[in-house]
Amino acid sequence: xxxxxxxxxxxxxxxxxxxxxxxxxxxxxxxxxxxxxxxxxxxxxxxxxxxxxxxxxxxxxxxxxxxxxxxxxxxxxxxxxxxxxxxxxxxxxxxxxxxxxxxxxxxxxxxxxxxxxxxxxxxxxxxxxxxxxxxxxxxxxxxxxxxxxxxxxxxxxxxxxxxxxxxxxxxxxxxxxxxxxxxxxxxxxxxxxxxxxxxxxxxxxxxxxxxxxxxxxxxxxxxxxxxxxxxxxxxxxxxxxxxxxxxxxxxxxxxxxxxxxxxxxxxxxxxxxxxxxxxxxxxxxxxxxxxxxxxxxxxxxxxxxxxxxxxxxxxxxxxxxxxx
Amino acid sequence: xxxxxxxxxxxxxxxxxxxxxxxxxxxxxxxxxxxxxxxxxxxxxxxxxxxxxxxxxxxxxxxxxxxxxxxxxxxxxxxxxxxxxxxxxxxxxxxxxxxxxxxxxxxxxxxxxxxxxxxxxxxxxxxxxxxxxxxxxxxxxxxxxxxxxxxxxxxxxxxxxxxxxxxxxxxxxxxxxxxxxxxxxxxxxxxxxxxxxxxxxxxxxxxxxxxxxxxxxxxxxxxxxxxxxxxxxxxxxxxxxxxxxxxxxxxxxxxxxxxxxxxxxxxxxxxxxxxxxxxxxxxxxxxxxxxxxxxxxxxxxxxxxxxxxxxxxxxxxxxxxxxxxxxxxxxxx
Ligand SMILES: Nc1ncnc2c1ncn2[C@@H]1O[C@H](COP(=O)(O)OP(=O)(O)OP(=O)(O)O)[C@@H](O)[C@H]1O
Ligand SMILES: Nc1ncnc2c1ncn2[C@@H]1O[C@H](COP(=O)(O)OP(=O)(O)O)[C@@H](O)[C@H]1O
Ligand code: SF4
Ligand code: SF4
Ligand SMILES: [Mg+2]
Ligand SMILES: [Mg+2]
Numbered sequence: 001x002x003x004x005x006x007x008x009x010x011x012x013x014x015x016x017x018x019x020x021x022x023x024x025x026x027x028x029x030x031x032x033x034x035x036x037x038x039x040x041x042x043x044x045x046x047x048x049x050x051x052x053x054x055x056x057x058x059x060x061x062x063x064x065x066x067x068x069x070x071x072x073x074x075x076x077x078x079x080x081x082x083x084x085x086x087x088x089x090x091x092x093x094x095x096x097x098x099x100x101x102x103x104x105x106x107x108x109x110x111x112x113x114x115x116x117x118x119x120x121x122x123x124x125x126x127x128x129x130x131x132x133x134x135x136x137x138x139x140x141x142x143x144x145x146x147x148x149x150x151x152x153x154x155x156x157x158x159x160x161x162x163x164x165x166x167x168x169x170x171x172x173x174x175x176x177x178x179x180x181x182x183x184x185x186x187x188x189x190x191x192x193x194x195x196x197x198x199x200x201x202x203x204x205x206x207x208x209x210x211x212x213x214x215x216x217x218x219x220x221x222x223x224x225x226x227x228x229x230x231x232x233x234x235x236x237x238x239x240x241x242x243x244x245x246x247x248x249x250x251x252x253x254x255x256x257x258x259x260x261x262x263x264x265x266x267x268x269x270x271x272x273x274x275x276x277x278x279x280x281x282x283x284x285x286x287x288x289x290x291x292x293x294x295x296x297x298x299x300x301x302x303x304x305x306x307x308x309x310x311x312x313x314x315x316x317x318x319x320x321x322x323x324x
Numbered sequence: 325x326x327x328x329x330x331x332x333x334x335x336x337x338x339x340x341x342x343x344x345x346x347x348x349x350x351x352x353x354x355x356x357x358x359x360x361x362x363x364x365x366x367x368x369x370x371x372x373x374x375x376x377x378x379x380x381x382x383x384x385x386x387x388x389x390x391x392x393x394x395x396x397x398x399x400x401x402x403x404x405x406x407x408x409x410x411x412x413x414x415x416x417x418x419x420x421x422x423x424x425x426x427x428x429x430x431x432x433x434x435x436x437x438x439x440x441x442x443x444x445x446x447x448x449x450x451x452x453x454x455x456x457x458x459x460x461x462x463x464x465x466x467x468x469x470x471x472x473x474x475x476x477x478x479x480x481x482x483x484x485x486x487x488x489x490x491x492x493x494x495x496x497x498x499x500x501x502x503x504x505x506x507x508x509x510x511x512x513x514x515x516x517x518x519x520x521x522x523x524x525x526x527x528x529x530x531x532x533x534x535x536x537x538x539x540x541x542x543x544x545x546x547x548x549x550x551x552x553x554x555x556x557x558x559x560x561x562x563x564x565x566x567x568x569x570x571x572x573x574x575x576x577x578x579x580x581x582x583x584x585x586x587x588x589x590x591x592x593x594x595x596x597x598x599x600x601x602x603x604x605x606x607x608x609x610x611x612x613x614x615x616x617x618x619x620x621x622x623x624x625x626x627x628x629x630x631x632x633x634x635x636x637x638x639x640x641x642x643x644x645x646x647x648x649x650x651x652x653x654x655x656x657x
Contacts, residue, residue, distance in 0.1 A: 189583040189584065190597075191602070192583060193583040193596075222585050245588070266566065269524070270546070272521050
């Protein structure tokens with residue numbers, strides 16, 4: 001599909017740790033089209049953030065290194081770019097919203113200064129034109145009386161407001177791809193609902209391609225068109241959200257969906273996933289989920305399952321679905 | 325008449341004085357918890373929900389006696405805490421334990437697990453060495469950890485296992501009530517169900533009561549018999565868990581539960597998106613504290629604070645539901 005904004009191919013990012021080299025991102029591939037949202041889910045340490053940071057080439061150096069693959073943004077491989085070129089791409093063509101708004105805001109500068117900076121940089125605005133665009137931008141992310149907020153400092157705003165300011169900076173260009181890494185995890189529920197609505201509106205207005213990282217399967221159901229489930233650095237299942245929620249193929253995806261309590265279901269026991277999350281420094285041979293998998297077979301412990309295309313746009317890495 | 329509830333809080337209130345301005349000459353009052361009343365029955369779970377700053381943790385800290393109430397009282401097994409003598413207080417402290425959100429911060433990294441789990445016993449009961457070892461083994465077994473876990477240090481365990489250790493420690497003195505403040509939110513999604521099942525199983529086997537605080541509303545609904553919804557220091561709705569979660573009456577409860585997204589792509593029920601931010605508990609709005617964000621707001625809401633009263637089998641504080649059939653249960657200020 002040439003229409004994709006971002007086409008990640010066989011991306012591999014390794015991290016050198018005290019316990020050896022871990023494959024934080026291991027042969028990860030996906031595409032996202034304009035106006036489409038890809039959900040990235042999986043447990044802590046499964047490589048979601050590392051995948052996002054690899055796209056922006058912001059992996060923590062020197063421990064982490066992108067060792068293979070391609071990250072193609074509108075036809076150009078970002079892994080071939082110089083650091084100078086990347087600096088012009090970050091924010092302008094690929095923007096990111098993180099869980100903690102304070103990691104994107106500078107506490108000593110006013111909101112106005114922080115919002116004006118990308119506008120001046122991307123659009124060459126100055127003076128009154130710059131100020132009025134800054135006001136418009138804050139209004140567009142739902143900040144009330146934006147003109148009077150320009151002088152405010154981040155600590156004077158609530159968490160939800162700060163995250164809106166980060167959202168304003170992220171769409172200043174506007175970018176082609178917006179990466180949101182757990183953008184609402186620090187927000188209260190009713191504020192989360194407001195922010196999700198805002199992201200939907202922004203995405204529609206600018207036809208943003210969006211990667212949405214979350215632990216919350218309810219958010220995936222609401223926000224995403226497709227979802228990629230990560231386990232131990234790999235995408236173990238990817239496909240349309242409706243299909244995956246209705247008929248998950250990978251035992252981990254299925255277990256994840258079954259283990260979450262649901263409103264209105266009065267089952268006395270939850271279906272727990274046994275065992276512990278994987279230790280990336282000591283992965284078993286074969287399938288990484290095998291130690292916890294209720295359907296494990298001999299083959300799973302011997303050989304790693306390849307990516308198997310099951311239906312158009314729906315794939316999984318599990319021997320259960322290998323053609324006999 | 326039914327026996328007294330395990331714990332009964334009446335008009336429980338906590339105000340914090342904040343010094344402001346030059347030389348701290350101005351004091352502002354944070355109304356963290358403002359005249360709330362509830363009961364926790366033996367063997368049952370009360371779920372406490374509401375957004376950050378609404379007073380959940382402060383409520384649990386008053387129950388744990390870390391924070392003295394500004395006013396109001398707590399009765400345990402019928403006896404007011406304020407009137408307990410030393411022996412009574414010792415009994416209370418043993419009977420009420422807590423498990424917190426962060427299993428990394430709550431365990432002493434220099435102690436072996438057996439010592440961590442056994443510590444409350446050593447302090448409280450001075451058992452013999454054999455007795456202590458037997459009880460620690462029993463406790464580890466209760467939370468699904470192998471005996472050898474006792475010889476290891478906390479850093480040798482995963483988050484879910486550490487939370488099991490914290491639970492074992494909380495159970496050491498056979499408490500009657502355990503306060504669970506966000507017990508699974510720091511854990512991996514794939515581990516949460518294990519811990520929720522464990523807590524549920526312990527309640528069934530030991531008959532303990534829980535005060536369960538969590539942001540995950542589906543988890544609260546799953547675990548609780550009764551749910552109390554707090555907003556800016558007040559309880560705005562309280563009743564049977566299924567009623568409150570599935571048929572909420574208060575506009576705030578409705579918005580809150582509508583924001584708990586179902587795992588159902590496409591099939592969204594109508595969504596309620598509140599406007600505005602959560603007001604500061606320093607200056608709660610007059611009248612109904614929720615009126616600045618409520619889409620049903622009426623004139624009197626800005627003026628009169630609605631009292632909690634019975635409506636469709638639960639308690640609701642909202643002018644949309646005329647009082648009359650129900651009894652007033654709290655005095656409005
Ligand atoms: N700076 C670092 N140094 C060493 N290892 C790291 C570093 N950052 C991440 N890792 C490791 O890389 C792997 C993937 O981490 P990543 O941050 O991508 O996980 P994640 O899926 O985003 O998890 P979470 O849900 O907790 O945010 C993990 O095993 C993690 O321990
Ligand atoms: N020791 C304290 N001093 C001053 N204010 C406090 C203190 N503890 C809590 N508060 C305030 O009381 C309110 C309720 O807090 P808390 O009970 O922690 O809420 P929750 O647990 O529901 O998030 C908040 O506004 C909080 O800032
Ligand atoms: S490959 Fe085997 S162990 Fe891995 S998920 Fe599939 S059935 Fe389970
Ligand atoms: S009392 Fe009025 S403002 Fe408060 S929740 Fe009810 S309708 Fe809304
Ligand atoms: Mg992450
Ligand atoms: Mg709290």
